[in-house]
Amino acid sequence: RYRYPATSRYGATADYQSVDNILLGPLSLGLTGRVAMQYTDNVNYAEDGGRKGTAWSLVPELSLRVNYPVSQYVTISTGVSAGFRYYFTGPGEDGFFMASDAGAVAAYLGANVILADDVVIGIHNRLSREVETLEIIDRNRGADYGAWRNTVDVSYSKQLNRSLSATLTYMHEDRWTDNNRYQYQDFSKDGVDLTVLYHLLPSLKAGPYVRFEDTRFHKKMRNNRRTLEAGLST
Secondary structure, three states: OOOOOOOOOOHHHHHHHOOOOEEEOOEEEEEEEEEEEEEEOOOOOOEOOOOOOOEEEEEEEEEEEEEEEOOOOOEEEEEEEEEEEEEEEOOOOOEEEEEEOOOOEEEEEEEEEEEEOOEEEEEEEEEEEEOOOHHHHHOOOOOOOOEEEEEEEEEEEEEOOOOEEEEEEEEEEEEEEOOHHHHHHOEEEEEEEEEEEEEEEOOEEEEEEEEEEEEEEOOOOEOOEEEEEEEEEO
């Protein structure tokens, strides 16, 4: 039998199909990394009517996800990512970044349908509420800030041969805030992701990926943005 196919880079799928390569008792850890080249046509989400700044950037990033099985049906998961963004062109500001879903409350619903030994269809939904995550703290938002995210993704995974696997994923995400003063941040996003991974070791896979995302704000206070990204992922 072939190994399980590659997994999507989108968060909803990753929570179901994350690659765990470190075991510490009941805890399973998934350590992954990427180096990406990214192009965006609106780097700073310029205000409506303002000048859109295009930019190219290089992004190395490491991520760690922790999974703790409470029972056969319930698993507690959290994660953290850290990296650096370097802009070759455009008005973007270079700098380190850190993100985490610690503090977020989330509910998951999903299924993987095995069509053959080498083909899996995945359908997943993740509803989460941001509560004092690192992203919120980093932006110095007030205590009245709260936001919801709902992400749906559909993936097609296929084992191309014993050492090579690929996953094609479509994702739709909606984000909305509780307080009217923050509604200018509400958006919907669609994305397509293709990942090809080579099985270097039983617990190590690496290969190229390419992703396109289209972000549309609900209020006409910010311009929309399209992003194209490609790089190497583990």
